[in-house]
Amino acid sequence: MNIGDLVVRKSYGGDVTFRVEGLQLDAAVIKGTEFRLIADSPVDDLIQVPYEPQSAKTRQAHIKAHQTLSRLQQNRMEQAERNREGLVQDWSAAQQEPAYFEMPGKVLHLDGDPNYLKKSMDLYEQLRVPAEGQYVHESAMADTLYRLLPKVRPDIVVITGHDGVLKTRQPYDLYSLGSYKNSQNFVSAIQVARQYERHLDALTIVAGACQSHFEALLRAGANFASSPGRILIHALDPVYVAAKASFTSVRDTVNMSDVLHNTISGSQGVGGVETRGSYRVGLPGLNDLSTLKVNPSAV
Template structure:
């Protein structure tokens, strides 16, 4: 057994697929492959997975992901049809228009998840900048990144988890979490930068994060109300929904939460206006191709 191996935990019935991040004597540090979970485990409790595609856990996740992606694309199609109809009725003719979706700044503590996230932003044509940074560095980095990129939406995510042997009443304390304090610090910086919750939409948290603390600090959407595992793409789904919801409309909470892979126990939030704008007329000059999503790494 070595760093990089795919494994499951025997004592948990192999419910989550992990990759070994590091081996420390008798224990291994694990990162979820589908869920934003950071964990450790005794090495004897681990079982190497040779073909992850055929594990029951991976198959179930894949089905949920496909359903979520289909729902997202269908919603975009309906939105485009609705916009075209509104313009036609208002002008009594068909008029070409252009779209200005909300711009995303995505900070992620996991580079593999970041790459998957940026691929999804690109496929949905959401302008996005991705930054790979350790959770503890995010608050300091946001002081520089927010004025530089001036995003409409900021995603603050990575890995988290409830520490072992914590009682129910301990869940109210940030000290019971692996990275929730770091996320709270980053949310505070972002909210100090833009105090209007409709001026900057903040999506924060990872698996089992302190949902209440993140919202109280200023996040619009956060995980995890039920202290459950959330899928790696759940924060991305919310950001895309915010990017393509009109500035004239409130993001439908029930709709956006239902659309995530983890559901109501995984993510929650408050009423928030969208960041999508429509303009006209559409330029007749074809601009040079531009990159919608880009990734930057930190050292």
């Protein structure tokens, strides 16, 4: 067995596929390929697989991911039609339908896993969400946000990576941050972001990973967080929430039903508080500057 191999765990019935990230004597550090889960496992509990098998959980996640993506794209088309109808009504004296431009909310995405970051950035591009991504270890996220927030000036911050309830803390206390692998790091990063912008509608924060301390993340100032039911969340759930906020009008609040029921992990995976969107429409439509005929006037 080598680093990079795909494996499943015999003791869990092969329900989740992992990639081997580290090997030490008879133990391995493994990361989920679809779920934001990091774990250690005895090597003899691992079965190497030549490709990612389609377990029932993986198949269900793929189906839900496709449905969620389709729903977001459908929402975008409906929003474009609402924009057109609203502008025609407001611009009733115009001889023709007015052109407009869009300003979706800008995302700064910090991820503790480079593979998940790449998947996330690909999805932002597919959804046409303006986004900047950084691979940052969870322990360095607070310092990184302190440096990046004034420079990037995002509307939405995603703080995610790996987390989980620690097996070594037995009996564990789900109320204690000490029972979680990275929830304290996420809390520290949220606090830095809230020092930068305290208003929940001026900076939307999406935070957490698998089994994160949902209540602590909200108390620290997150708008949306995982995981109310301390379950595994899909790698792309934070992206779907951020995209929803990015393309929800500043005049509206993010549809909480969509967040709770249309993310891949569902209502026990992600939750949050009422939050205004970050999407704006501008008038008039932007010109193609290469076609403008301009008479220079400045001396």
